[in-house]
Amino acid sequence: MAVSESVPLLMRLVSASVSVSYRAARIARDVLIKGDLGIVDKGGKNDLQTEADRSAQRCIIASLHKQFPNVAIFGEEDLAPTTKIPDDFIETEFDQDVLRHECPENLRNINNDDVVIWVDPLDGTKEFTEGFLDHVTVLIGIAVKGVATAGVINQPFHNFEEIPKYGKARCIWGVQGLGSFGFKRNAHLEGNVITTTRSHSDYTITKTVEACEPTEVLRVGGAGHKVLLLIEKKAHAYVFASIGCKKWDTCAPEAILQSLGGRLTDIHGHPIPYHANVVHNNTGGVLATVANHDWYVNKIKEKVDSETLSKFESVKAAPPSLESQLSQQTLNIQNSSSKSANGKVGEEKTRKSEVNKATHKK
Numbered sequence: 001m002a003v004s005e006s007v008p009l010l011m012r013l014v015s016a017s018v019s020v021s022y023r024a025a026r027i028a029r030d031v032l033i034k035g036d037l038g039i040v041d042k043g044g045k046n047d048l049q050t051e052a053d054r055s056a057q058r059c060i061i062a063s064l065h066k067q068f069p070n071v072a073i074f075g076e077e078d079l080a081p082t083t084k085i086p087d088d089f090i091e092t093e094f095d096q097d098v099l100r101h102e103c104p105e106n107l108r109n110i111n112n113d114d115v116v117i118w119v120d121p122l123d124g125t126k127e128f129t130e131g132f133l134d135h136v137t138v139l140i141g142i143a144v145k146g147v148a149t150a151g152v153i154n155q156p157f158h159n160f161e162e163i164p165k166y167g168k169a170r171c172i173w174g175v176q177g178l179g180s181f182g183f184k185r186n187a188h189l190e191g192n193v194i195t196t197t198r199s200h201s202d203y204t205i206t207k208t209v210e211a212c213e214p215t216e217v218l219r220v221g222g223a224g225h226k227v228l229l230l231i232e233k234k235a236h237a238y239v240f241a242s243i244g245c246k247k248w249d250t251c252a253p254e255a256i257l258q259s260l261g262g263r264l265t266d267i268h269g270h271p272i273p274y275h276a277n278v279v280h281n282n283t284g285g286v287l288a289t290v291a292n293h294d295w296y297v298n299k300i301k302e303k304v305d306s307e308t309l310s311k312f313e314s315v316k317a318a319p320p321s322l323e324s325q326l327s328q329q330t331l332n333i334q335n336s337s338s339k340s341a342n343g344k345v346g347e348e349k350t351r352k353s354e355v356n357k358a359t360h361k362k
């Protein structure tokens with residue numbers, strides 16, 4: 001169903017993102033059920049891509065681009081520019097539940113140019129290939145003026161061990177100033193439970209987790225899944241002293257966590273910017289907490305040696321001139337309504353940079 005232009009842009013974006021996240025979850029489920037994952041090794045440490053990552057990204061980006069042609073969208077996967085997106089792959093629904101909520105006052109008048117969408121079509125791909133299905137999520141983060149402002153975390157295989165046929169998809173969404181919806185919180189959690197990576201660990205990561213004095217460590221996959229553990233009160237903090245996590249891993253989880261009073265920053269406690277021109281890796285690492293964020297920042301500062309800490313650089317947004325260069329890049333998706341940067345319908349060029357800029361601003 002179409003949505004009135006009088007609904008604030010942010011709520012239309014969130015509503016469309018919730019709907020398309022369910023479609024992406026269905027794609028991931030179908031790939032698993034068919035059984036041919038089409039695994040490609042992207043060359044890094046445990047850095048894999050499957051048919052679910054590829055198809056879900058095509059679906060999400062083509063769908064959001066169709067509804068919001070002037071909003072910048074970055075997706076994780078580097079996809080061949082020749083891929084044609086069939087029309088029936090485009091999700092046109094807007095989630096009605098989202099539209100029943102009022103947009104926070106301070107976000108009612110944002111424009112297309114204020115927004116960057118960060119898409120991780122499948123977070124926890126390594127775990128997806130190994131059957132840790134509850135670690136897998138679809139992440140759509142909406143940054144406004146460089147701040148993680150709204151997000152969608154869809155868990156395609158929620159409760160897969162209890163519900164037959166790989167569980168059921170659930171969607172958690174949230175907006176800063178409004179709150180987050182679609183999950184239940186445990187009442188209380190004892191101790192100091194820390195969650196961190198299971199497939200990208202190293203000495204520095206382990207030492208930094210230890211510096212935070214955990215009573216228990218949960219080594220699980222996916223940035224989205226780890227933040228779900230925080231918001232459900234199954235863990236107190238997510239500690240990741242590594243540069244391996246990217247903006248599409250943290251934007252949606254950060255917005256949701258912060259809408260509930262938690263925080264997600266780099267390991268020094270500095271905010272992570274999400275402007276279009278920003279470096280993709282979270283070079284300052286990731287620290288997310290439900291509460292007492294500064295306590296964790298101070299423990300890391302106190303107990304991790306300064307030479308190690310100096311390797312984690314807080315991210316700064318690049319100068320605005322770079323942003324306009326990025327906006328010159330061409331589309332790398334194709335569908336019947338999309339225009340490439342040179343304005344010719346359906347004509348595409350090969351992308352030049354490492355950046356997967358899916359849309360351009362006009």
Ligand code: AMP
Nearest residue numbers: 044045047197200221222223244245249
């Ligand atoms: P993890 O906690 O290991 O599941 O990582 C969270 C997200 O960051 C996933 O999307 C990973 O693919 C990504 N990530 C973390 N470390 C690395 C790395 N060393 N190389 C590539 N991707 C990584």
Ligand code: MG
Nearest residue numbers: 120123124249
């Ligand atoms: Mg990811």
Ligand code: MG
Nearest residue numbers: 076120122123
């Ligand atoms: Mg991914």
